[in-house]
Amino acid sequence: MRRARAALAAVLAGAGLIAGLAGCTAGGEAVFGGKPRSPQDAIRIVPGNGAKDIRAEDRIEVSVADGRLERVEVVRVEDADQQEVTGRISADGRSWRPDGGPLRLAAKYTVDAVAVDGRGRRSARHTSFTTVVPEHRFIGYFKPENRSTVGTGMIVSFSFNRPVADRAAVERAIKVTSQPPVEVAGHWFGAQRLDFRPRDHWRPGTRVGVDLRLRDVEAAPGVFGIQHKAVGFTVGRSQVSTVDAEKHTMVVRRDGRVLAKVPVSAGAPKSTTYNGKMVVTELYDVTRMDGRTVGFGGEYDIPDVPHAMRLTDSGTFLHGNYWAPPESFGSVNTSHGCIGLRDVKGGSPDTPGGWFFDRTLVGDVVEVVNSRDRKVAPDNGLGGWNMDWARWKAGSALR
Template sequence: MSHTPRTTTVAGCTLLAVALGAGLTACDGDDNPLAAAPYDAADQISFSGPGGAGRKADPDKPLEVVAEGSDGRITDVTAMDTSGRYVAGELSADGRRWHSTSPLAADARYTVRVSTENGDGAPGRKVLTFVTGKPGAQKRLDVAFGPEAGTYGVGQPLTAELSDPVTDPAQRAVVERGLRVSSTPAVQGAWHWVDDKELHYRPAEYWPAHTTVQVRSNLAGIKIGDRLRGGTTAPLSLTIGDEVIAVTDAAAHSMTVFKNGEEIRKIPVTTGKPGFDTRNGIKVVLGKEPFVRMRSTTIGIAEGSSEAYDLPVHFATRVTWSGEYVHAAPWSTGSQGYANVSHGCTGMSMENAEWFFDAVREGDVVSVVNSAGHTMEPFGNGFGDWNLTWDQWRAGSALTAGGPQAPEQQEAARLRPAAA
């Protein structure tokens, strides 16, 4: 009986070699922990790695795939761990070398799929698996995502609190690259470093109504800096509710509330009087308190002075941590719609305050215009994130600062068209 011999593309040892933190070794062998049976074109491909049975790859070293023979090139490489994290990489123009450009995780199992092509255009493929070693004694960078799972308004930023400060720009890029946000529908968004231990994420414009948002960390086991690796972080899922935007015109003494682009109520209000002017700009609802006792001493007004007060307040919707609310102010109903007489809060009748209290949720937007007050701080006194333009926001990212943006990534909208 006769048979047709199988044609191989390389004479001698190997077409491909894989290196992880060690020099390229000899041909494929049974004792090579990185060797794996090919699923096609077995004679075209073999691998070498750290060498020696039981050896594990060094996660701090790059992964390389190299075409060693003269006849053939690499066409594609994918590397992924069992958590579904892909390793980014670059393939040289001549197809002779692929190398990883993102770090490997420690104590993780990876699968590498390599596709090749010989001089005649015939394809070859092979799969290899390997395990990275465990790190030595190192600090772990933990991440806590916020807010809690639930339904929020269209202005709600995501937050990431780090267990340790990260100051180095390259390390910040590693951290930021590992914090992944996805949404349905998809939006343009970016992280912004508030300080060395806190990041906020927001889209270019408000979240679309009824968006679902997922945020997760891919940093587990990833080297961030010397003796610092990412820890395991629980993912977070949020739902965005209806678009509710309240616009307070301090000069006109009125608040207009919009829901999904439609005006649903116009409310006479009073805002901060001269010397206590309400902050301009965009704020986000932080919480709701049915009853609050408001004392002037909490904002620096001395007890017994002509401006002192101690009042029971109902239906208080908080918009800053320093004590600015939208609330019922039955003592000033004669001024509501006509004059600004408060100490910085937005006051309205008991009926209107109860309606507003029931109509809004955390993350809804409260915007103040035409006040003599300064603009709401971006950070530190609530969520003033939307008072930064989109360019300013992206400048606070370790990944997008100074980079090009797509045409649709324009300056963040201050108000929806219907709320202008």
């Protein structure tokens, strides 16, 4: 199939539930033990998913029409230090509200909730929203998360809330350095996205620092930055997996050595999988995939896809598959553009899907070869490794 943050925080991991926008498809919710329900019938979160320009005095509220909330976690992310928003679930279990205090301006928040309905069926939701940026100011939202451990293919990516006219001034104010040191260059994708990467994948064990000195930098006439902070991440072991769509196999290499050869099922002839190098950007234990959200009509709506790993913004996932005949893996391509691994309903660590998921980091590279599709675009997810070094550096405003 074609077309969601590292396995959600412990609050959801402890319940064994993950849900969010998913690809091959996209759906805001997964339901366990019954038919999928609309978000209005299950967990309701205010502000809505993807909401922008939320004011400091606006309230966060999580509620259910049926059953009770088990857990709620609200976190301010993409900051030098993540900060949890404390709150309480009401006595009847129907709602959660924060303890108090205004939201921080120019910030991004995530909300994760787990609920149980009156029939004992669990559901989970993951949403995010951003608060208003003061007039005549701009901010860059960035990945990966501060203090995270990532794969060697991680690209530092900034998305700005307003178009940047003076790209050189903004790029000059962001320093990406590493230990051991390597040359790192920026590349602009339009006026609101700036990515940084080295010539080749990071060396395992590298410590990467990102120094933002955007405060008072004029990005456009009369529009100034407000960020002044230092963040960083650590590069873990190297893992590069090569999917051969023609041979229906995936060879997993850890630190250059073959770890496993896994049978897969890639995109069917009418919905082929992109060729090229892709980077894992999000992991979900379980998510919903609905063909109506990516132009496939009612061809599928699977509420509990296990072990889903996002590869592109447009919705390519590598995920567990329990609904296809076991013999299809390694022999035929059947999906709507994603890469499927044999799995069981509910997911299991003993299946190929569970085995690979448990050994994957955000930042790991998956390369698809021998598919009858075009190469993935460099700005579709973290696809920048599909550019050679000369072309990448040509996209810098400092050249």
